[in-house]
Amino acid sequence: MDTIRxxxxxxxxxxxxxxxxxxxxIAQALHDSAALRAxxxxxxATLDAVDAQPLPVPDAAFEQRLWQGFDTRLVAETAGREAAAHVRSTGAGRQRDAQAGRRGLLRYTATALALVAALGIGFLAGRQPVPLPSQPSSPPVAAVDAGKLSARVLDAYVAAHLRETEGVVLTAVNSxxxxxxxxxxxxxxxxxxxxRLYAQAATRAGNARLANFLQQLEPLLIELANPPGSDPIQGSEGLRDYVDKSDVLFQLRATQARIEAPRSTSI
Incomplete structure (x- = not known):
């Protein structure tokens, strides 16, 4: 029985x-079965016909609508996290500790889906069949524009991530x-x-500078996520010394500003 779908x-x-x-x-099965080859x-033939269809061209206001939606979501998510952090500092917030694992899973899933949506724009638009001799070999304009758009979407999510990381660092050293x-x-x-997901996405997008910076942030985030040792005061002082000497807060703000500068000038 043929099991190849x-x-x-x-x-x-x-x-x-x-x-x-x-x-x-599959190659061997195709060699052995005439029915499978058919x-x-x-x-x-169907795939080639689909690939030959021109990509739909978005209307002139598409990009503006897309960015308005992202801006609204990013502002809402940032405000929600700040409110949640404040609630956790009160007695009522302690009742939510049992849901921490589920929130973490949902957060990871949402981030992954956001990246798939962002990077998938460029991937799907840029995926073209092998050009026929009569077709130009240069990349379609829609694919180039989609690649730029996917990079901007990634930048927006990374900028929000850096703002939140900065807030976590400031809370750890000052509270x-x-x-x-x-x-x-x-x-x-x-x-x-x-x-980690953003670092991988930056690497795939060819932004080695951003990928390296995000990779350098990981040990600090791991340290901030772990409970302090037997002497919390000493641990807090050590963290302050590290933050001062590494200038990580300046780097976070500078990277965020560099990411947001092209976006602010183009909107």
């Missing part, structure tokens, strides 16, 4: 999402409130996974 053949056609063993198995040929610091450690723990 059409979805497997599509992945085989694009050489995407299958390891070497799976590719070899199915594959029909799929290829002596045990409840507030406990909530701050939870926020730092949630930022670790997000930071």
């Amino acid at each position: 059409d979805s497997d053949l599509i992945l085989y056609h694009y050489r995407d999402g299958l390891d070497a063993a799976a590719l070899a198995a 199915r594959y040929a029909a799929l290829c 002596d409130n045990a409840d507030l610091l406990a909530g701050n450690r939870e926020l730092a723990a949630g930022l670790i996974d997000s930071n």
Whole structure:
């Protein structure tokens, strides 16, 4: 019985999402089965016809509407996190500690989906069939514009991430409130996974400078997420010394300003 699905053949056609063993198995099955070859040929014809269709061109106001939506979400998310941090410093906030793991998972999932949405814009728009001899070899204008748009979307999320990281660092070095610091450690723990995803996305986008800076932030976030040792005061003083000597707050603000500058001038 043929166990190779059409979805497997599509992945085989694009050489995407299958390891070497799976590719070899499908190639062998195509060699052995005339019926499978016929199915594959029909799929290829359909895919080629779809790929030949021109990409839809967004209207002139599309980018403005998209950024307005992102701005609204980023402002709402930042305000919500600040309010949650304040609530956690009160007695009522302690009742929510049992939900910390679920919030962390939701946060990680939301960040991952945001990155998929952001980077997927450029990926899908830039994915074109092999050009025919009569077609120009230069990249389509829509693909270039989508690549720029996906980079700007990534920058917006990273800028919000850096603002939140700055707030966590400032709270850790300036606050002596045990409840507030406990909530701050939870926020730092949630930022670790997000930071890794943003670093990977920056690497894929070719922004090595941003990727390196985010990778340098990870040890600090891990330190902030862990409870202090036997001497909290000594640990706090050590953290202040590190922040002062490494100039991490200045670097956070400078990187955020550099990211937001192109966006503010283009809107």
